[in-house]
Amino acid sequence: MxxxxxxxxxxxxxxxxxxxxxxxxxxxxxxxxxxxxxxxxxxxxxxxxxxxxxxxxxxxxxxxxxxxxxxxxxxxxxxxxxxxxxxxxxxxxxxxxxxxxxxxRTPVGKLVLTILGAVSEWEKEELAIKQKNGIKAAAKRGVKFGPKPGFEKEGLEMAIEMYKSGNYTVAHITKVTGVPRATLYRRLKEIGVSK
Known part of the structure; x- marks a missing residue:
């Protein structure tokens, strides 16, 4: 040393x-x-x-x-x-x-830090490119991005059953199941249940 x-x-x-x-x-x-x-x-x-x-x-x-x-x-x-x-x-x-x-305290030491800085920037850029390419590839395979719904598949099924029974208001159904109103209506439309 x-x-x-x-x-x-x-x-x-x-x-x-x-x-x-x-x-x-x-x-x-x-x-x-x-x-x-x-x-x-x-x-x-x-x-x-x-x-x-x-x-x-x-x-x-x-x-x-x-x-x-x-x-x-x-x-x-x-x-x-x-x-x-x-x-x-x-x-x-x-x-x-x-x-x-x-x-x-030495010119060589300062040079090493400068090189480390350049390597760090290069690593960040490489990572950004990899992430972008990974997202594109996943999107082509049908992977959906964005926040995951705050409810389970079972919650949506339960919301549909509650709606079909006619015993509950939509406000009550969305509160109990956590399924958003728009999601419930969209799913009902998809399965042919009228509002």
Missing amino acids: NKIDNKTGKRIGYARISDRSQEIRSQIDQLEAYGVDEIIQETISSVSWEKKLYKEIDRMEEGTTLIVIRPDRIARNTAMLLTVAEKLEKKGIHLVVLSLGVDT
């Missing part, structure tokens, strides 16, 4: 695990071997962790270097990694990701 002498700022290691069943010691060992001044250790799930991470970043001073072992310690995906890197850059904080060889 290449260390860069950073006399002007603090080197803070960040180690995180999602739950207590995981082991944090290996992260700490690697951060200590790198030569950090302080280690933030967290056992926190990804649900609340992003907010906590940003609070930690907010308390860091300009010139600080944040060091992590892997990108998934501070980001769920490449897009989030770039967001974190941008937030750090705005505060004048450097980022080192040991497993990627990213060190924003």
